[in-house]
Amino acid sequence: MIQRERIADNVYSFQSDVYAQVTAGAVIGPNWAVVIDTLALPEESLAIRDFIEQELNVPVRYVINTHSHADHAWGNIFFPGATVIAHELCRINLETRGKPSLEEVRRQNLSFRNVKIVLPQITYKEGTLTLRVGKKNLTLFPLPGHSADNTAVLVEEDRVLFAGDAAMPLPYIVDGDIDDMVTSLKRIAKMGLENVVQGHGDIVLRGEIDTFIKENLAYLSNIRKVVRKASRRKYPLDVLEESTVESCGKSRVLIGGLAGELHRRNLRALYRSLYGEFPEISDDDEYEDDYEDEEDEE
Numbered sequence: 001m002i003q004r005e006r007i008a009d010n011v012y013s014f015q016s017d018v019y020a021q022v023t024a025g026a027v028i029g030p031n032w033a034v035v036i037d038t039l040a041l042p043e044e045s046l047a048i049r050d051f052i053e054q055e056l057n058v059p060v061r062y063v064i065n066t067h068s069h070a071d072h073a074w075g076n077i078f079f080p081g082a083t084v085i086a087h088e089l090c091r092i093n094l095e096t097r098g099k100p101s102l103e104e105v106r107r108q109n110l111s112f113r114n115v116k117i118v119l120p121q122i123t124y125k126e127g128t129l130t131l132r133v134g135k136k137n138l139t140l141f142p143l144p145g146h147s148a149d150n151t152a153v154l155v156e157e158d159r160v161l162f163a164g165d166a167a168m169p170l171p172y173i174v175d176g177d178i179d180d181m182v183t184s185l186k187r188i189a190k191m192g193l194e195n196v197v198q199g200h201g202d203i204v205l206r207g208e209i210d211t212f213i214k215e216n217l218a219y220l221s222n223i224r225k226v227v228r229k230a231s232r233r234k235y236p237l238d239v240l241e242e243s244t245v246e247s248c249g250k251s252r253v254l255i256g257g258l259a260g261e262l263h264r265r266n267l268r269a270l271y272r273s274l275y276g277e278f279p280e281i282s283d284d285d286e287y288e289d290d291y292e293d294e295e296d297e298e
Contacts (some may be wrong), residue, residue, distance in 0.1 A: 001018065001047055002048070003015045005015075006009060007160055007197070008155070008160055010188075012028070013203060014047075017073075018072065019071060019253055020255050021202075023200060024048060025197055026048065026052055028058060034062045034064060034131065035063045036063075037064070037164070037199075042078065044075070044288075051119065060081075062139065064151070066163075067147045067148070068093035069089045070098070073098065074098070076083075076117075076118035084118055084120040084121055085152060086122075087125070088123040089149035090123070094117050094119055095119060105226070125147055136287070137157065138154070138155060143163060143184045150166050150204075160193070160196075161195070161197065163188065165199035166181065166185070169200065169214060169254040170245070170253055172266060173269060178270060180256060182217060185217055186213070188209070189213040193209060209276045219248050219249050220281050223263075223266055226240065227271045230279060231274070235282040237278075237280060241268065
């Protein structure tokens with residue numbers, strides 16, 4: 001169901017085998033533990049809790065949400081008694097967007113029938129927030145781009161960064177901002193890290209970080225070029241649909257095969273961000289019906 005990896009002494013990561021290679025983490029102290037994000041499905045979050053509380057024999061005192069998206073924060077409910085920590089925008093988003101979204105999901109998927117949104121009790125807005133776990137210091141700070149509320153968690157002593165979705169095999173900016181993403185990636189590059197735990201996908205090791213950052217920055221530059229090219233055409237959507245994830249420097253097999261669809265969404269979201277409207281479609285566009293559905297969803 002989930003893969004578990006020990007990154008450093010008392011520092012673990014967890015990765016879903018079911019949904020989009022989403023990740024979570026944990027830092028274990030002598031008397032209690034901190035969980036960093038929950039996973040997409042209830043049984044996955046419960047598996048993390050069982051490992052910490054039954055195998056490692058310590059309670060979970062804190063849960064940190066890197067951001068408000070369902071696959072990272074809806075599992076808070078499965079850590080009763082734990083204090084949830086997040087950016088203040090994460091709390092707002094869970095209240096205003098997460099609760100109605102969950103109600104819709106609960107009507108469609110019985111496995112979520114016992115899930116409830118648990119809002120963060122401790123929030124911060126700017127600067128950093130520090131939490132000490134045993135002999136380790138965790139530093140929380142904003143790392144936007146994927147979303148405005150994205151928080152990163154640095155395990156200072158081990159130079160391990162839980163980056164949330166600011167680090168993904170394919171940058172995803174539909175709910176965020178491309179310029180913020182570029183800034184955040186450049187910040188990661190300068191931090192002298194041993195490991196980067198992505199919000200989705202495998203851990204990025206020290207010797208891979210520079211290449212990872214360069215490839216993600218190149219992808220963002222490439223999609224910006226595609227969108228600018230599209231803006232000069234009568235029917236911009238035609239240009240966007242011709243752009244494949246491979247032509248922008250990434251593989252479609254990334255993130256459990258979701259990269260192609262995420263790329264397509266990136267292009268449309270970036271076009272709207274830069275030009276204030278959805279790209280116009282030609283009368284014979286084969287994606288027209290699908291595009292109208294997507295516009296309704298937005």
